[in-house]
Amino acid sequence: MTISFDPIVFKRTTRAQWEEAAEAWHRWGPTIEDWLGEATAVMLRAAAIGDGDRVLDVAAGAGGQTLAAARLVGPAGRVLATDISPAILEYAARVASEAGLSSVQTLEADGEDLFELEEGSFDAAISRVGLIYFPDQQAALTGIHRALRPGGRFSAVVYSTPDRNGFFSIPVGIIRRRAELPAPAPGQPGPFSLGSPGVAEKAFSAAGFHDVTVTTVPSPVRLPTAADCVRFERESFGALHQMLSRLDASDRAAAWQEITSDLTQFETPTGFTGPCEMLVITGTR
Template structure:
């Protein structure tokens, strides 16, 4: 079995988000409608309130960063961090357009996050922790950044059977491209979704008073073709999985995915099954 290469994975992930940045930002309204309620739960569990200083790790185009900025107001601060400079440019642009001068951005790898110790009241990560090869390194840096008593909350997908809108394309691509199962330690969309898995990861990192909430978050769109376009334009990992196939075979796979996604169409439109797990923990003491 070939060993998982974390550095190569990071290089590929950076390239994926550099390329997908515009599309991910363009789908921002859909992201807000889809993940907005679960995001509010995440912010609640992190204790984000007026005047808070908030760290957002793997922030992407910053839709949830802006939600945090709304809460903290002019008296607070939000720092949105991400490995992709392209996507953070959209986060900064969105903040300016919304008049959120209290939101800053920082390009960095979350595993080596370098911010002043004990400088944040709260930290969040929405669908980002699942893609860190060394989650404990990232969580250690997040704990170091939090004040004593500060809380961190992360949102991840639950299990494949509860997330058909995403797991269906992944399984089809994996079969058609003859991809092996994920290697031990390899990050991925469902790597932290099992019952108690994320809670255990936070506990291992030293967080206390762990809380977990499971939230239904169906992806609702006019039809299945919209879901296909959403994933085809902005889910860079799917394109990476298809990279070994010829252009003709790739299109054939996308056609198969379109047929499979049509199973989630209802009289009210496309309703893609999705379930999120939100877990939070408290930093018991300052880490120097």
């Protein structure tokens, strides 16, 4: 079966899926921060964020990393959280307000079209597991590069390769097989689109970034059971729902059952530990 990739349709369905998953992504916030906390800390250090800085957060989601950046910039700084989903930005704005972080602002924006932002108006930019899902990653990188001042850094968290990310690659593989979906071609969006050696470095360099570095961060997903991991992914991973959309209800249920069975291989007497490895890619304008 041949399925052509339509970036416009992909972006439209991505927005719809994140509108639907926004509440769950927010609700699973503590689990997400436990899982991505170390990679987030590495990203923020690599971006060299400090007191009073202006920070652009691209594909910010519910804002866990937004809040972390806001604490670093302090009341004199500014963090602009952008996302294609207005619903998920509402959660980011709410948690920032509840935390008393007045430096956080939100903007519904397509990460591939940031040209309404003033050129050179940010000291740093970040993106946590967002850049990988952009159909035109080069447009996104070029826009981020333009928004940074000379010497400003952009740092992004992305997945490495499928073999290092069994907690996610196993569900993706099962769904892809059941839905008869081809593997994404080079350059197409997907969770592992920037994970292969040299791919992210090449993309950053093509957008004008220099001194590009890659830091590997082990990021295991720890939950009580495999079933808990499946519930986490089922409720809040928009990419999986997008892939499942071609299956009817019974076939979707069968896919989740198979995923749960396969993920039990990562259960231990002390709980579930799903293999995950993140890369922190950083470049300087």
